[in-house]
Each structure stands twice: as C-alpha cells, then as structure tokens.
Amino acid sequence: MENKSSNTQQVFWVLIGSISAFAFSILSSMLLSRYFNKQDYGTYKQIMYVYSSLTIIFTLGLPRAFSYFLPKIDKGEARDVIDKINWILMALGLIMSLFFFFGAGYIGKLLKNESLILPLKYFSLVPFFMLPSLGLEGIMSTYRQTKFLALYNTLTKVFMLLCVVVPVIYFKGTILSAIIGFTLSSFLCFITSLYFKNRPVKGIRKIKSRYSYKDILAYTLPLMGASLWGVLINSADQFFISRYFGNEIFADFANGSLELPFVGMIIVSTATVLSPVFVKQVHEKGDDAKQEVLKLWRSVLSKTVKIIYPLVIFCFCFADVIMVLLYGEKYHTSGIYFQIKLIVNFFTVITYAPLLFAINGQKFYYNVHMYGAIILIVLEYLVIKLFNSPYLVTATSVLCQIGRIAFMMSYIAKYFKIPLKDLFPYKLVLEIIIPSAIIIFLSKYLFESILQLNLIFTIISSGVVYLIFFGIWTKLRGIDYFSIIQPLLIRIKK
Incomplete structure (x- = not known):
C-alpha cells in the first residue's frame, strides 16, 4: 500500500484539477448568465440538466469499474479491461445520442419548454463523444498518476471556454452557437481522454483479462440500478421547479442550488484516490484490513472537517453576496437556494461509496437510493401542492439527502463493529x-x-x-x- 503521504499528494493533484476545472466552469457561467437573458439562460441550464441526468443512466455505472478492477490485476490485463470498458461506453454514447436526437420533442414537452427541442437536436452528438471520456479518474488514481488527471480537467474546461463562451460573447451568438461550441469542445475532450486513458499502460503487451464483459457488467449493473434512482434523486427538485415555476425561477435555482463547489472537489478528490486503496486492502486482507481502513477513514474525515467546515460557514453567511458577485444583481435571490444547499455540506464531509463498494455493499447502496428516491418524490410533490414554494422543494431535497447519508454511515459503522457516533470527531x-x-x-x-x-x-x-x-x-x-x-x-x- 502507498504511504499516507503519497495519498495526500495524490488527493492534492486531483484537487488542483478540480479547482482549475471549476474556475473555468464558473467563469463560463458568469459570462453566459450576463450575456443571455434569464429565459435563454434558463433554457441553456435545462439542457445541461437533462444531459447530466441522463448521463448517469446511460453510463451503467461503468466509470466506477476502473477503480474496482484495475487494482486487482497487472498492467497487461488492465489494458484489456480498459479497452473493454471504453468500447461499452462508446456504444452507450451512440445510443444516448440517438435518444437525444429523436426524443428532443418529448423532452421539450415534459419540461414545458418547446424552445428546448432544436438545441437538443444540435446537442445530440455530445454524448457520443463524452461518454467514452468518462472514468479517467479511476485509471489515474489506480496508477498514482493524478497529476495527468489535473492536466486533463484543466484542458477540457479550456476547450469549453474557448468553444462555447468566446463565440457567444465576441460573435454575438445565440443558444445554438453555444451548443455547437459545446459539441466541438466535447470532440476535443474525447480525443484527449483516449490519449490519457492509455498512457499508464502504454508500451505494455495486452493480455486477455480474467474479467470478461459479463464480469464487468455484473459489477456495474447493480450500480446502474442505484444510478437510476440517483437520477430521480438528483433531478427531482430540478424537474419540479422547472415544470411548475418556469425557466426564469429555474435560472435562479440553477445558479444558487449547488453545494459548495470546494467541498465537492475535496470529497471527490479523496474518493478518487481512496477507492482503489480500499479495494486493494479488502481484496488482499479481508477482515484483517478493518483496523487499518478505519484508521485511514478517521484520518481523512478529521482533515476534511478542518478544511470544509470553516469554508461552509463563511459561504453560508455571505451566500447572497457571493451570488450577486458571480452572476449579477438579478440573481440576488439565488443566495437563498445556496444557503439551503450549504446545510448538507455539514454532513458530506467524506464519501461513503468507495468503502461501501469495496466491502460489497452495493445492494444496500441500491436499496437506500431506491427508497430514498420514492420518499423524496412524494414529499416534494406534496410540498408543491400544499405550499407551492421552490425554496421548500430545495429544503426537502436537503433533508432527504441527510437521511440517506445517515443510513449509509450506519452500514459502515456496522462493518467496523462500532457505534455510529464513533465515526465522527x-x-x-x-x-x-x-x-x-x-x-x-x-x-x-x-x-x-x-x-x-x-x-x-x-x-x-x-x-x-x-x-x-x-x-x-x-x-x-x-x-x-x-x-x-x-x-x-x-x-x-x-
């Protein structure tokens, strides 16, 4: 196992890539939200919402397979596994692209926004390019080359800035111009990702892996089931606000309804690095790994609490100011959504998924997402009918997320055979x-x-x-x- 110092350095590189990617993303949002009126910007954000939601479904949980299988095999077999997963992702990307093109009309009617239809058709090539580019973080973290992941994340956001925002601003483009630019940037991301995905195994002779397509899908399909429920969870408040309150309020919601980005970066960075570490420990040592894994868990949790909590409190206090500085005075009310969402960051200080998957907790993970999605949708629908408030819809989403986290933590506490309260400092x-x-x-x-x-x-x-x-x-x-x-x-x- 790599030493603790090495883990910290790997997390650092992933975090650097996330920060640079976020910087370019937020710059893009700042510019587009000022250039487009609220209605056009709301439509653009709806397209991104549809794409991100459906991506979770169509990827079948495959991006996570890299960090599960690669730590168990040598590089010769790894090359075969990487190729297999890439081919599946490419086929799924083609299917998703066809769905976007032929289903654009149905999506527009579902969200009660006919102006979505034509941009979605132009957008239809994006999944074919972007799905095969997913999963790079699992490869790079397994082979301790996360500095290249940082480089890739930075490059892809530069592509987006140049292809999407620059034409819109300097050539007075429309939403269609932005979508065409997004498609071009996705092609550049596709080419770049193929290079980086094969870099750790470059020059290694390919060996037929012990893991077949069937084995890969056997692992990922339960994750896909959880992902299907996860789509409903992640998109429920977006769907209800988009459908029942219009695209102008959705624009306010879209800008403000986000957890603190730096929290997500830190959590995702640690998860990216720790996932193959947990898999390797459990695979090689079984139950004997518990104490070592628990020690690592507590160390990571304490460090993230120290970093995240002061940031969350600062941003909660200045939520309205941050929204105005980022998006302009017309998005002042986005601060309310931002404050509501920030509450959940007190509970998302460490990601539970990598450890759950390493100890074969996929079924429990699926059940929590299934029941959680059903409860969330019912509660948010009742909030719409009884109170007709987009703020309460967002608050309901946060409360349900905290509940799901509590259930996940209880499973992990049971694995370690300690009380739930002993997991937290x-x-x-x-x-x-x-x-x-x-x-x-x-x-x-x-x-x-x-x-x-x-x-x-x-x-x-x-x-x-x-x-x-x-x-x-x-x-x-x-x-x-x-x-x-x-x-x-x-x-x-x-």
Whole structure:
C-alpha cells in the first residue's frame, strides 16, 4: 500500500484539477448568465440538466469499474479491461445520442419548454463523444498518476471556454452557437481522454483479462440500478421547479442550488484516490484490513472537517453576496437556494461509496437510493401542492439527502463493529463550528451594517478578519492544520 503521504499528494493533484476545472466552469457561467437573458439562460441550464441526468443512466455505472478492477490485476490485463470498458461506453454514447436526437420533442414537452427541442437536436452528438471520456479518474488514481488527471480537467474546461463562451460573447451568438461550441469542445475532450486513458499502460503487451464483459457488467449493473434512482434523486427538485415555476425561477435555482463547489472537489478528490486503496486492502486482507481502513477513514474525515467546515460557514453567511458577485444583481435571490444547499455540506464531509463498494455493499447502496428516491418524490410533490414554494422543494431535497447519508454511515459503522457516533470527531466539529460562526457573523455585521462597505470590500475584509481570528483560535486549541499540508511541502522540497 502507498504511504499516507503519497495519498495526500495524490488527493492534492486531483484537487488542483478540480479547482482549475471549476474556475473555468464558473467563469463560463458568469459570462453566459450576463450575456443571455434569464429565459435563454434558463433554457441553456435545462439542457445541461437533462444531459447530466441522463448521463448517469446511460453510463451503467461503468466509470466506477476502473477503480474496482484495475487494482486487482497487472498492467497487461488492465489494458484489456480498459479497452473493454471504453468500447461499452462508446456504444452507450451512440445510443444516448440517438435518444437525444429523436426524443428532443418529448423532452421539450415534459419540461414545458418547446424552445428546448432544436438545441437538443444540435446537442445530440455530445454524448457520443463524452461518454467514452468518462472514468479517467479511476485509471489515474489506480496508477498514482493524478497529476495527468489535473492536466486533463484543466484542458477540457479550456476547450469549453474557448468553444462555447468566446463565440457567444465576441460573435454575438445565440443558444445554438453555444451548443455547437459545446459539441466541438466535447470532440476535443474525447480525443484527449483516449490519449490519457492509455498512457499508464502504454508500451505494455495486452493480455486477455480474467474479467470478461459479463464480469464487468455484473459489477456495474447493480450500480446502474442505484444510478437510476440517483437520477430521480438528483433531478427531482430540478424537474419540479422547472415544470411548475418556469425557466426564469429555474435560472435562479440553477445558479444558487449547488453545494459548495470546494467541498465537492475535496470529497471527490479523496474518493478518487481512496477507492482503489480500499479495494486493494479488502481484496488482499479481508477482515484483517478493518483496523487499518478505519484508521485511514478517521484520518481523512478529521482533515476534511478542518478544511470544509470553516469554508461552509463563511459561504453560508455571505451566500447572497457571493451570488450577486458571480452572476449579477438579478440573481440576488439565488443566495437563498445556496444557503439551503450549504446545510448538507455539514454532513458530506467524506464519501461513503468507495468503502461501501469495496466491502460489497452495493445492494444496500441500491436499496437506500431506491427508497430514498420514492420518499423524496412524494414529499416534494406534496410540498408543491400544499405550499407551492421552490425554496421548500430545495429544503426537502436537503433533508432527504441527510437521511440517506445517515443510513449509509450506519452500514459502515456496522462493518467496523462500532457505534455510529464513533465515526465522527464531535469535539473537533464543535471546536470549529462555534467560533467560526461567531467570528464571521460579527465581522459581517461590522463591515456591512456599521461601516457600510460595498460588497467586494465587505467580503474581502470579513475574510481577512475571519482568517486571522480563526487562525489564532486553532493555535490556542491545538487544532493541527500543518499535518494536512506537510506531505505537500515534503514533495516540493524533493
């Protein structure tokens, strides 16, 4: 097994790629939301919503197969497995593209937006190019080459910025121009991903793997079932708000209804690196791996709590300011959706899926998603009928997500044979949340209400004060942040 320092460095590279990708994505959204009116921007976001939802269905859980199978085999067999999964993804991409082209009319009617139909037809080539590009993170994390994953993520977002945003801004393009640009960028992503996917096994003689197409699908199909329910979960509030409140309110919702991006980056980065580590440990040691896995779990959890909680509290306090700075004054109400969504980030401090899959918890994972989806849809429909509030729809989604997380954590606690409460560092959580909240709300009140600074100076000044006083607090309480960055400093010295 790679040492802990190596794991931290691998997470760092994945995180760097995620940050750069997010920077280009948010820049694209900022520019497009200012260039398009709310109705056109809402339509563009609906297309992205349809695509992201259906991608989960059509990929059959295959992107996760790389990090499950590759740690168990040598590179010769790995080359065969990579080719097999890529061919399946390419076939699924073709099917999805045909679905988009011929089903555009039905999708437009379902979302009550006829202006979706033509852009969706133009968009139909995107799945054929993008589905085979998925799963690169599993390959690169298995072979400890996540710096190339960072490079790939950055390149793909540069492609999108150049192909989508630049033509729209400088050539006064329309939604169709943006979609055509998106298709071109997806082709560039496809070519780039094929190169990087084969890089770790380049020059290795291909050997027929012990894992057949049947074995691969046997692993991924249960994940696909969970993914089907996951689509309903992820798209329920988007569907209800899009259908019952119109595309202008959907535009407000789309910009604000997101968990803190940096949280997702950190969680996904750790999951990407730890997934093959968990698989290898459990595969080689069985039950004897429990103590080592639990130690690693607690270490990762403590580090992510230290990083994530101060960020979440800061963004919760300045949610409305952040939305205005990013998207403009007309998206001020997006801050309400942002605040509601941020609540769930207190519970998503570590991803449970990699460990669940490593200990064969796929069936439980499926059941939680199935019952969770049914409960969520029923509750959100009742909220629509009884209260007719898009904010309550979003709040319902958050509460249900917290419930699903609790069930997943209970399964993991059972695996470790410890009480659920012992999975979490409660003392550390309280030592971060309480002083963070006090410092940031007092500093906001000082700069916004008393000194009445403008938005930019308020958030910068509050951030500086927050950083100074929270740093002093952590020093007094002995909360160690140096251990998080120490492996990176060692790497730099080398």
